[in-house]
Amino acid sequence: DVKVTQSSRYLVKRTGEKVFLECVQDMDHENMFWYRQDPGLGLRLIYFSYDVKMKEKGDIPEGYSVSREKKERFSLILESASTNQTSMYLCASRDEQGAQPQHFGDGTRLSIL
Amino acid sequence: QKEVEQDPGPLSVPEGAIVSLNCTYSNSAFQYFMWYRQYSRKGPELLMYTYSSGNKEDGRFTAQVDKSSKYISLFIRDSQPSDSATYLCAPRKDSWGKLQFGAGTQVVVTP
Numbered sequence: 022d023v024k025v026t027q028s029s030r031y032l033v034k035r036t037g038e039k040v041f042l043e044c045v046q047d048m049d050h051e052n053m054f055w056y057r058q059d060p061g062l063g064l065r066l067i068y069f070s071y072d073v074k075m076k077e078k079g080d081i082p083e084g085y086s087v088s089r090e091k092k093e094r095f096s097l098i099l100e101s102a103s104t105n106q107t108s109m110y111l112c113a114s115r116d117e118q119g120a121q122p123q124h125f126g127d128g129t130r131l132s133i134l
Numbered sequence: 135q136k137e138v139e140q141d142p143g144p145l146s147v148p149e150g151a152i153v154s155l156n157c158t159y160s161n162s163a164f165q166y167f168m169w170y171r172q173y174s175r176k177g178p179e180l181l182m183y184t185y186s187s188g189n190k191e192d193g194r195f196t197a198q199v200d201k202s203s204k205y206i207s208l209f210i211r212d213s214q215p216s217d218s219a220t221y222l223c224a225p226r227k228d229s230w231g232k233l234q235f236g237a238g239t240q241v242v243v244t245p
Contacts, residue, residue, distance in 0.1 A: 025177070052231055061142065063222065063237040064178070071230055079232075111177055115231050120166055120185065123231060125177035 044112030140236030164225035
């Protein structure tokens with residue numbers, strides 16, 4: 022079974038802080054994704070990485086950056102946290118071959134005060 | 135207009151009933167259509183996916199795609215309280231596997 026692990030289930034930070042969210046997958050997947058999930062809006066893609074050191078902006082990249090130095094680890098960085106970044110953050114990975122689906126972690130609920 | 139529209143519910147049904155969920159989408163280029171189930175405080179998990187138009191069955195679950203009307207359906211037969219969750223439809227956008235998610239429909243199955 023694919024395992025996608027997000028380092029924190031709950032996180033509380035203050036406005037202006039630099040925040041790091043970590044995600045690790047154990048299946049040697051090439052592709053990794055960061056989403057945020059908000060009520061009524063569903064999952065929205067923040068950033069995508071198709072391989073080590075490769076990244077692509079998603080639909081809502083403003084205020085975020087990412088890092089992928091190793092294949093199994095994909096980090097989401099909030100450069101200067103703001104209250105409108107309070108949300109559930111979900112990480113996913115997939116094998117790039119064919120129609121392989123995305124596999125998700127259990128999310129990090131981030132509150133910015 | 136959102137690319138994928140899904141009624142948020144909640145949809146409440148008695149145990150044993152058939153649950154009918156649907157999505158509409160606007161992008162005719164979508165080819166793969168995923169259904170994910172998400173329990174409270176958990177990440178989405180893949181239920182099943184279909185390619186192009188047609189039906190696919192997996193146990194109590196049936197997925198249907200009608201590309202001519204851009205309409206996606208998921209049916210759950212003999213529903214159980216353990217089926218209570220949010221169901222997300224997610225067409226695949228490109229060859230990298232990026233997905234366009236609907237907002238999700240909350241389903242409540244009462245004993």
